[in-house]
Structures are given as structure tokens and as C-alpha cells.
Amino acid sequence: MQKSAKVRAGIVALILGIAAVGSSAVYAATETGTAHVEILTNLTITEIDQMDFGIIAMPSTGTDSFSLDSGGTVTHTGTDGTHSPGTQVVGSYDLTGEPGRLVDISTTVTSDFAAGVRLTEITLDDQVSNAGTPATTTLDAGGAASALMGGTVEVDAGATTGAHTASIDIVANYQ
Amino acid sequence: MSAVTHRSRIRRLVCVGLILGGLVACATPATAAGPRFREVKQLNFGKIVRPSQGTNTFTLHWRNGQVVTSGSGDAVHLGGSSNGHFVIRGRPNRTVTISATIDNFGASGLTVRRAHINGTTSFHTTMLDGNGTFLARIGGVLVVYTTATPGMHQTDLNLTLNYE
Numbered sequence: 001m002q003k004s005a006k007v008r009a010g011i012v013a014l015i016l017g018i019a020a021v022g023s024s025a026v027y028a029a030t031e032t033g034t035a036h037v038e039i040l041t042n043l044t045i046t047e048i049d050q051m052d053f054g055i056i057a058m059p060s061t062g063t064d065s066f067s068l069d070s071g072g073t074v075t076h077t078g079t080d081g082t083h084s085p086g087t088q089v090v091g092s093y094d095l096t097g098e099p100g101r102l103v104d105i106s107t108t109v110t111s112d113f114a115a116g117v118r119l120t121e122i123t124l125d126d127q128v129s130n131a132g133t134p135a136t137t138t139l140d141a142g143g144a145a146s147a148l149m150g151g152t153v154e155v156d157a158g159a160t161t162g163a164h165t166a167s168i169d170i171v172a173n174y175q
Numbered sequence: 176m177s178a179v180t181h182r183s184r185i186r187r188l189v190c191v192g193l194i195l196g197g198l199v200a201c202a203t204p205a206t207a208a209g210p211r212f213r214e215v216k217q218l219n220f221g222k223i224v225r226p227s228q229g230t231n232t233f234t235l236h237w238r239n240g241q242v243v244t245s246g247s248g249d250a251v252h253l254g255g256s257s258n259g260h261f262v263i264r265g266r267p268n269r270t271v272t273i274s275a276t277i278d279n280f281g282a283s284g285l286t287v288r289r290a291h292i293n294g295t296t297s298f299h300t301t302m303l304d305g306n307g308t309f310l311a312r313i314g315g316v317l318v319v320y321t322t323a324t325p326g327m328h329q330t331d332l333n334l335t336l337n338y339e
Contacts (some may be wrong), residue, residue, distance in 0.1 A: 031212030033259055033332040035277050035315070037220035037285070039323045040253070042227040098325060174224060174253055 041143065043097040043172045045105075051149045054087030058116070058159045066155065070126045070148035081155055091149030093124075095172060099143040102175040104134035111167040116159030119166045121152035136175070210265030210303075210336050218259030218277070218313050218332055225284065225323040226250035237291040237314030250319055259313035259332055267307040271338040274298040277315050278330045284323030288316035290332065303338075 054074070056066055064078025072090050074083045095103060107122040107129040121128055124147040127135035137145045220235055226248025233252060234243045240258035244250065265271065275290035275297055291314040293299040303309050313332060 027209045027265075028335065028337045029209045029212065029265075030333065030335045031214065031261065033214040033217060033261065033313075033334070034329055035218040035220070035259065035280075035287075035332045036327070036329045037280060037317060038222045038255070038327045039282070039285070039319065039325050040222060040224045041325045042224050042250070042321075044227070173251070174222075 040098045040101070040174060041096075043095060043103065043174065045170060045172045046094045048092040048094055048146075049089055051091030051151065052087070052089040053083075053151075053153050054089070055084035056153070056155055057082045057084075058155050058161075059157050061157050063154050063156045065120075065152055067121070067152040068150040070123070070150055093147045093149065093170065095137065095139065095145045095147065097139050097143050097172075098174065099139055099141050101139050103137050103139060103145065103172050104175055105129055105137065105147060105170060105172045106134035107171075108169045109166055110169050113153065113164035113166045114160040114162070116156035117164055118154045119151060119168075120154050122168060123150045124148065126150065134173075210263055210271065210338070212311075212334060212336070213262045213264075214259070215262055216257060216260035218315065219255060219257045220315075220317050221256030222253040223319055223323075224251040224253065225319055225325070226321050228321060230321075231319050232288070233317045233319060235291075235314040235317070237293060237295070237312045240314075246318075248319075248321070261311040261313070261334055263303070263309045263311055263336060265303050265307050265309075265336070265338065267303060267305050269307070269338045270300065270302050271309070271336050272298060272300045273309075273311055273334060273336045275311075275313050275335075276333045278333070280328040280330045282324040282326070282328050284320040285328065286318040286320075287330070288318055290315045292334075 053066055053068055059079045059081035062079050064081030066083050067075045068088055074088050076083055105124050109119050112118055122130040124135035129135040137147055139145045220233055221242055229248030231244055231246035231248040231250035235256055237258055240256055242252050242256045244252050273292055275292040277287045277290045279287050290297050293312055301309055
């Protein structure tokens, strides 16, 4: 083979080599993105004082209502039923969770007082909480809040006498 | 200098040039013609109230960005989740394999189980379309323990693409 032919052969071989390298190379790329998550402290709710409407004398006819507010005042509407002053207790609940967060609190009566004695309304800080729309409160900088429970009880003439207890489910959720 | 010797030197120079060019081509295949990514939506597991007892697993769906909660704990997912989107550009009609990983968040009580890419596995093989593009959608699985550190956390989501 002459010198020029050798050079040509070398060039061809080199080009083929480059082409072969190019066609068999594994092309790869990497990229870094970002993933996020926000973790909130779980909410706790603790009963401190049980709500108590106190001593109520049923009306002789019809139905009377007795409403307990967060200040401990009982308001009577109706006929001749009566409430004994000073026997009532405002319920209180402590919450802990993520500082500064708004919290919804909803309530449900799971078992009522007795025949003729009905817990019709439950309030937390004087916000109705058992009618589909929750009451709200805000956790302070330390992640704490408290809520005062009141409500309304309806008492019929002929209601079952005695001490009665109702059960209430309380659910707190972050907004 | 004779004409023959001069031509010979030129040929040698051409050979040397081609060899050097070949070496450069061999040394830089991935960056010279490699695919490119662009993150167009960041992955977010959303807001999670850590469990007070037990453990919960949160699966972020790669397609719709919704989170499904499972496990023995009482954790609550409060929304705010989104899947991750990456646009990939490369050679049209080429078959590629893309793999995804999510690093751990670096906070106690949080463990990233796996990443999902266009399915429920951590890798996906597909063909780039006629324009050389593909939309990679990323989900994943996160386990949250009672000890999870409150706060906003972020970590790296890593994609690797290979094609021949």
C-alpha cells in the first residue's frame, strides 16, 4: 500500500471509529427538583370541667328552654319552669397544637339527657358548634387555647325527673 | 522542501486533527447532545397533622396529585398536595428510561419510602414524542411517625434519564 493510500485508510478508519463511538454512547442527564411537606403538631383536646346546667324545675305545661352562656349565666324562656341559681357549671376544654393556627371545633350529642329533657344546642365560647358549622378558636403562641362550653336544654312538662347525663363528641381540626 | 513531503505533512496534520477531534467527541457525549429537564411544578406532600399514636403512610398519586392516607395512626392530611412535573427534551422518538428518587427530608419522624414516576414504580421507560418531549409526573410515598418534626420541610427530588 502506498503512503497516501495508508493515510486515506487511516482517515476512513478514524471516521468510522468516531461514528461507532457516537452511535453507541449512552446519553444521560440528571436533574434535581424539590419536594415539600409541612408537618403540624397533632391537636389535643382535654376536658377540664364538665358542663352542668344545674337544677331545673320542669314547667307545669309546655316546654321551657334554659341557655347557659360562657359567662355562666342561665337564661330562661318559656312558662313557669325555674332554674336554681349557682348550680350551673360552664364546661371548659383545653387545646394544644400548632402555635397560631385556627382550629375548628364541632360537637355532636351522641346520647341525650332523658325523655322530655333535650340538649338542643352546644356552644363553645358562645359559638354554636353542633349545627353544621363548627366553632373556631386560635391557638396562641405557645400552641394553647381553651374553649368554654355552654348550650341550651329544653325541658318539657312531665319530663323524667332525676340527674341526667348527656354524651357529647367533640372534634377539633385545623383549618 | 519537495511537494510530496509537503503533502505528507498536511496529511499527518489532518490525521492528528481528526484524532484530537475524536478524543473530544468521546470525552463529551452526555453534555453535548444529552437531554434536558425543566421542573415546571414542584412536588408537595401537603399539610399533614402528625399522628398522636401509630404510624401513617401518605401516598401522593403521580397523576392527580391527591394523597391517600393509610396506616395505623390517626394522622390527618389537610390538603395542599401536588405532584411534581418535569418537562424532558431530547432526541425525537428516542426510547428513554427515567428514574426518580426523593431524598429523605432530614427531619426526624419522616421517611420517604419511594418515588413514583408516571406509574407506581421509581422508573419509567417511554419514547420521547416527535418533538422530543415528554412530561414526567412524579408522586411518592411518605411515612410519618408520631415523632415527626413540626414545620415546613423540603428535600431534593432527583431524576436521571438514560437513552442510547
